[in-house]
Structure formats: structure tokens, C-alpha cells
Amino acid sequence: MSSDEILVIDLFAGPGGLGEGISSVMDKNGSYPFKIGVSVEKEPSAHKTLTTRAFYRKVKDSELGIESYNDYLLGNFTREELFERFPEESEEAQQETLNTPHALGDDNEDIHSRIRQLVAQHGDRAKVVIGGPPCQAYSLAGRSRNAGIKEYKAEKDHRNFLYKEYLKVLSIAQPDVFVMENVRGILSAKVDGEIMFPQILKDLRAPGRITKITTPRYKIFSLVVDAKDPTNPIYDDPNDFLIKSENYGIPQARHRVILLGVREDIKRVPETLTPFESQSTVEQVLADLPKLRSGFSKRKDNATDWGRVVSKNATQVKRLLKKQFEQAKDLYIKPFKNLSRSASQPVECPIQMPEHLIEWYRTVEPPCVLNHETRGHMESDLLRYAYSAAYTQLSGGTSPKARDFPADLAPAHENWNSGSHADRFRTQAATKCSTTVTSHISKDGHYFIHYDPKQCRSLTVREAARLQTFPDNYLFEGNRTQQYVQVGNAVPPYLAQQIGHLVLGLLNQSV
Ligand SMILES: C[S@@+](CC[C@H](N)C(=O)[O-])C[C@H]1O[C@@H](n2cnc3c(N)ncnc32)[C@H](O)[C@@H]1O
Missing domain, CATH: 3.40.50.150 (Vaccinia Virus protein VP39)
Structure with missing residues (x-):
């Protein structure tokens, strides 16, 4: 020294x-x-x-x-x-x-x-x-x-x-x-x-x-x-x-x-x-990261099946949301084609990141996007994710509470209407700052749903790390669950x- x-x-x-x-x-x-x-x-x-x-x-x-x-x-x-x-x-x-x-x-x-x-x-x-x-x-x-x-x-x-x-x-x-x-x-x-x-x-x-x-x-x-x-x-x-x-x-x-x-x-x-x-908002700091699809947990995962399920969900979600929001008729939430579950190349993006954060994340740019891989979700939850993300978009940034979910989408959980699960599926609204990134993100991702209904997934470790302002070349070691815990704790x-x-x-x- x-x-x-x-x-x-x-x-x-x-x-x-x-x-x-x-x-x-x-x-x-x-x-x-x-x-x-x-x-x-x-x-x-x-x-x-x-x-x-x-x-x-x-x-x-x-x-x-x-x-x-x-x-x-x-x-x-x-x-x-x-x-x-x-x-x-x-x-x-x-x-x-x-x-x-x-x-x-x-x-x-x-x-x-x-x-x-x-x-x-x-x-x-x-x-x-x-x-x-x-x-x-x-x-x-x-x-x-x-x-x-x-x-x-x-x-x-x-x-x-x-x-x-x-x-x-x-x-x-x-x-x-x-x-x-x-x-x-x-x-x-x-x-x-x-x-x-x-x-x-x-x-x-x-x-x-x-x-x-x-x-x-x-x-x-x-x-x-x-x-x-x-x-x-x-x-x-x-x-x-x-x-x-x-x-x-x-x-x-x-x-x-x-x-x-x-x-x-x-x-x-x-x-x-x-x-x-x-x-600073969620979209400002996440929009340039590669788009990804989620996967299935508890059943064999493949991209074609995922596309089919999510496409069908999109039609159902649109139908349900039309009852709640007039603008839902113009909603386009069919999934992106050819998405993968991990990607390492950044994308061109028209959304402007705040100046102080551009400099901070990219002081030394990494050669690839790190820790950016999605996890699998239960097939039944994918529908709730699509609903939650699309609802948040239509409401101008308010994620739906349990009471806002149509009965068809309510999970078979006896406490669903008790109030303790009010925020069970929470989308991180594009136009606001995120809620607190906690180590709970390692569990199931329901509180950290990506704002884009076309990706239908929870946030990746890198996205959580962006919300926590870790530089882009900060590598999280360990398995994915451990990485989420680390990011949430910091x-x-x-x-x-x-x-x-x-x-x-x-x-x-x-x-
Ligand atoms: C809230 S986190 C700290 C975050 C850290 N200050 C940062 O900015 O990234 C608390 C950490 O303390 C560690 N820890 C818990 N008990 C400990 C102990 N007895 N000795 C050392 N580390 C401990 C946990 O594993 C956890 O990683």
C-alpha cells in the first residue's frame, strides 16, 4: 500500500x-x-x-x-x-x-x-x-x-x-x-x-x-x-x-x-x-440485454413446445384482459420466435440508459453477457406470468394483486385470497424502478417477473445484478441459485x- x-x-x-x-x-x-x-x-x-x-x-x-x-x-x-x-x-x-x-x-x-x-x-x-x-x-x-x-x-x-x-x-x-x-x-x-x-x-x-x-x-x-x-x-x-x-x-x-x-x-x-x-427505471437498465425465453420445470423443455404453450396463453390472456382494459384489444403479446434460454451477445436497443449508469456498468466491457440464463417455470405459472406482465403494461405500471387475477388463473392455494398472497406474482414494471431485489429471488422468481410478456419469465441473475448496479463484467460464481442469493444480499x-x-x-x- x-x-x-x-x-x-x-x-x-x-x-x-x-x-x-x-x-x-x-x-x-x-x-x-x-x-x-x-x-x-x-x-x-x-x-x-x-x-x-x-x-x-x-x-x-x-x-x-x-x-x-x-x-x-x-x-x-x-x-x-x-x-x-x-x-x-x-x-x-x-x-x-x-x-x-x-x-x-x-x-x-x-x-x-x-x-x-x-x-x-x-x-x-x-x-x-x-x-x-x-x-x-x-x-x-x-x-x-x-x-x-x-x-x-x-x-x-x-x-x-x-x-x-x-x-x-x-x-x-x-x-x-x-x-x-x-x-x-x-x-x-x-x-x-x-x-x-x-x-x-x-x-x-x-x-x-x-x-x-x-x-x-x-x-x-x-x-x-x-x-x-x-x-x-x-x-x-x-x-x-x-x-x-x-x-x-x-x-x-x-x-x-x-x-x-x-x-x-x-x-x-x-x-x-x-x-x-x-x-432510473427497469426498462432503461434491462432493455439492451438479450431477449430470452423461460423454460419448463417438471417437464421436458423444448423451444417448440414452449412457443406453442406461450402462444396459446397469449390468446387467453388477451381475452381475459379485454374485460378489464379497453386498450387490451391492441395488445400484441405473442411470444418472440427463436428465443433461447441463455445468450451472451448484447443487442442494439433504442432505450436510453441514464448516463451515470452507462459509464458505471461498462467501465470495462465484458466480452459477453454474463450470468444471463433463464430458469424453468411450471407450465401453469407461465400463464400467470403472461397475465401479470401484460396487465402491468396496460395499467401503466401497476402489477396485479391476487384480487385482480381472474378466477381461471388463481392457483389452487387455499391462502390465495387471504391477502398474504396479494403480491404473489409481481411484475417489475418497465417504467418504474424495481422493488427490492432480495435473496428470495433465488426461490421461484414469482416476485421478479420480466416486464415483457413476450418473454414470459422471471429475471436472470444478470438482470438482477443490473438492478443492483453490479458492473457488467462482475462474475457471480457458484450455481444459479447461489448467484441469485449473492446478488440479492448485496x-x-x-x-x-x-x-x-x-x-x-x-x-x-x-x-
Ligand atoms: C447481507 S450479506 C452482505 C452483503 C455485502 N455487504 C455486499 O455488499 O455484497 C451478509 C453476508 O454475511 C455472510 N455471513 C453470515 N454469517 C457470517 C459469519 N458468521 N461470518 C462471515 N460471514 C457471514 C452471509 O453468507 C452473507 O453473504
Whole structure:
């Protein structure tokens, strides 16, 4: 690391969304000041993705590096062969991700000793800890699931206390700044009947109180609301910590709590994020990706059968929609011919992508479209997909609720009309930003139906990655289900880059 480099310690790193954004921040001299020293992740496929990306960052400034990485993306050689070509860089990349998946809490000896070593080598230059402890136990979805478990006691759920692992690392690293991301549910989660959030803030302000290590104190800032008294930032409303990604150039309504901890001796005050003038839409960021067809699950898949079924569905959907929308008579939703289930060549497209995202997705263009392959759906669901997508188009961007589905299309599910399934088949409207991309997208895709009824399918991993603002050459390793989970878990890298700029400004580098 050079003299003004900032050490980044990335915890619960997932596929590396936060790390990607922060490490892409460029200063006025054209250098990238943030350098990831270690990324800790326990899930093997996410760990593999992280390592591949760490490797990419180490070779991307050489022509041979990019050429070789692209060859790997094209399948011209294996990952092992790629790594063998660049022994030094691959060694460094693997060291960055601790060689193997590691779990905070279980593998603390390794993790802590590596962090201590990095901190010692880094001396008194700036350090940043990023990442958020996982949140299932206090996420809203997790809580409704847990409510169904008779013996469930939030105070016994160790996931509630993984943030204490985070406090331990803060105590060891004593960074200048930390960025902690979490789900909105953290604001209202209760343990033993008590709201946890004020306690979490208290712990984060003084990590040493919990870990019994002498540590500096921290001020906790919001990234979107100015503190009334920056010397003692206290906010009246916990929602002040909530960031609505769609206001910051992300084509997705993703609302997350992000806390910025600043070591108490740092007197400078962080700026807040600057909202964008307009929101980006789903169609703007997906329209140039190759059109695809879905497949059949639970029966043999072939293109001709698919075309026949979807064509027949289109006629039925049009007939049903004519009863609800006058304009349905002009609807043309016959499936495209000759579509395949995966494609790797981008297409010409008249829809203009917002300038900031063109640059961001394609900083270095990949030689092919990555992770763009559809999954199979139940034949009966294909009709519902076509209906949902066509309805959304005709209604001007509102996806149908369960009550809007004609009785013929209602699934044989006893809760269908209960309200709990109101959004069971949700189309991501072309003209709006998407709803939150969650790891649930790995399950069946019903909440993430493509807006084009002629393709009749859920989103691919690449499309979800676009909504999450991963650059186009970001490769997700692992099987398709694992890739979806990784994408759904991440912090949008483009948002992370904006946060990185604020942190850099605070650390008084030349921005
Ligand atoms: C919400 S994701 C993090 C996303 C990441 N910050 C990003 O921007 O891409 C949380 C991650 O923590 C990982 N994880 C859960 N428990 C862990 C533990 N004890 N140690 C390390 N990683 C853990 C999960 O596998 C998951 O990938």
C-alpha cells in the first residue's frame, strides 16, 4: 500500500457489493485510495465470487490481465489456469479473502490475527471497516417467519448477536470510520420486548464497553440527514438512518439502514449523499440485454413446445384482459420466435440508459453477457406470468394483486385470497424502478417477473445484478441459485461508491 492508501476491512462481505463500490472511488490524482486488505465471508460460492473479483482488481490495469480475465469469462480456460498465469496476483487475491471461507464467531483466531497484522503493517494511516452483520433474526421477513415458531426466543438467536462480532473487530482495528449496513427491520426489532436499535447505537458508540478492550468512541452519523449538532450527532427519528437507494441513481427501491461511525477524535463532519434529480427505471437498465425465453420445470423443455404453450396463453390472456382494459384489444403479446434460454451477445436497443449508469456498468466491457440464463417455470405459472406482465403494461405500471387475477388463473392455494398472497406474482414494471431485489429471488422468481410478456419469465441473475448496479463484467460464481442469493444480499455497488466518496471527503484526501 502506498502512503495515502486507506485500508478497508470488509466483514460479512457477501459477493462484495460494498467493497466493489468503495474500491472504485477515484481521487483527484486518478488513484484509487481504498484498498481492501481482507474480506471475510463464510458462504463458499460468495467467497469464490469475492476472490475472483479481488483477482480481477489486481490484474485489471494491464492489457494482458484484462485479456486473460476475458478469456476466462469466455470459457477459454479454467479459473485455475487463469490463476496460474498470474501467480503473484492470485496469491494476493486469495490472501485477501483468507484463502477459504471464514465465519466470524467460529474462526475468530484466523480472522482477528490477520486483521491485527494488517493494522500493524498499515501504521497510522486511515482504516475503514465496512459490512453489516446478517440480519435474518431482526429482518421483517425473518420476524414473521420466527413468529410462527412456537419456541422462538429472539434473545437466544445467535444471529441477533453477530453484531457483537462486528464490535470485536471494531475494537481490534479501531478504524477511523466504519460503514454498517442493515435491513430496515433493525430499527424496530425487539428482544425481550425491548427495541434493540438504541442499544445497538449505544454499543457502536463505545464498542469497548461490550468487548472489554480499550477502544476509542465513535459518533454515529446518518448519510442522508444532517445532524443538528455534529459534535454530538443524535437524531430524533431512527428513520433518519434509512437510505432509499432509488433516490441515489439506483434503479431499485431498496431501503436499508446505513450507519456511518466516525472516531470521536476526528473533528470533520461528513457530508450527506446528494439525491439525484430523477429515478432510473427497469426498462432503461434491462432493455439492451438479450431477449430470452423461460423454460419448463417438471417437464421436458423444448423451444417448440414452449412457443406453442406461450402462444396459446397469449390468446387467453388477451381475452381475459379485454374485460378489464379497453386498450387490451391492441395488445400484441405473442411470444418472440427463436428465443433461447441463455445468450451472451448484447443487442442494439433504442432505450436510453441514464448516463451515470452507462459509464458505471461498462467501465470495462465484458466480452459477453454474463450470468444471463433463464430458469424453468411450471407450465401453469407461465400463464400467470403472461397475465401479470401484460396487465402491468396496460395499467401503466401497476402489477396485479391476487384480487385482480381472474378466477381461471388463481392457483389452487387455499391462502390465495387471504391477502398474504396479494403480491404473489409481481411484475417489475418497465417504467418504474424495481422493488427490492432480495435473496428470495433465488426461490421461484414469482416476485421478479420480466416486464415483457413476450418473454414470459422471471429475471436472470444478470438482470438482477443490473438492478443492483453490479458492473457488467462482475462474475457471480457458484450455481444459479447461489448467484441469485449473492446478488440479492448485496449493497448496490454504485451506492457504495457514493458512500465511499463521502468517507474519502471526511478523511480529507483530495477528492
Ligand atoms: C447481507 S450479506 C452482505 C452483503 C455485502 N455487504 C455486499 O455488499 O455484497 C451478509 C453476508 O454475511 C455472510 N455471513 C453470515 N454469517 C457470517 C459469519 N458468521 N461470518 C462471515 N460471514 C457471514 C452471509 O453468507 C452473507 O453473504
